[in-house]
Amino acid sequence: MRSVWKFEHAETPAAFDVEMPDGAHVIDVAVLGSERGHALVTIWALVDTDAKPVARTFQIFGTGRELPATPVGHVATWREGPFVWHLFELFGTDLPDDLAPERHADWRLLLEQGFTPVKRDEAHKACWLAPDDEPVGMDTYQAIARLQEHGYGPIVK
Structure with missing residues (x-):
């Protein structure tokens, strides 16, 4: 209700x-x-x-x-x-020091939607651990794509 x-x-x-x-x-x-x-x-x-x-x-x-x-x-x-x-x-997670200011809104959007930045490999600064069973919208995919241009990785499970 x-x-x-x-x-x-x-x-x-x-x-x-x-x-x-x-x-x-x-x-x-x-x-x-x-x-x-x-x-x-x-x-x-x-x-x-x-x-x-x-x-x-x-x-x-x-x-x-x-x-x-x-x-x-x-x-x-x-x-x-x-x-x-x-x-x-x-939202509890510091912005990375090397994150370009124009990408701050993308970072915050992912945090607000329950994503967690995690270090998974040497190729990326961080990847995104997705919240369980949550549908991912186009705005989320676009934010991740823009962050990938700055060395951040994809969604991981």
Whole structure:
């Protein structure tokens, strides 16, 4: 069954995990109320209530603050008094130092879709371990092809 669920977490500058059903799609974020003196970040997501729960990592950054080197995906922006805050999802794997900037989006796309970079042979910097039983779309194949032009390998099982 599909439903909209609410997830709450105390506002903090540190990264935090939220457990939600796999494949949940965040549809809105707001700051509501407080918990022990901290603003309460509320995330609403469209979920498949039958999906297994997974931990997803988020972090709040103020405008002008440095973002981490790990792949990040913008989730939402909101105003709180004179401040503007931005919620990002952290995907947990550093971008390779030698990866061309124009390929960062391809790398992030594969991570978001559950692919894992693995070192399999000397011919490639890394190959892609595919998630089990997930269909691979044309955008995924195109991202892999573009990364292969930069020395990264194919999908492996």
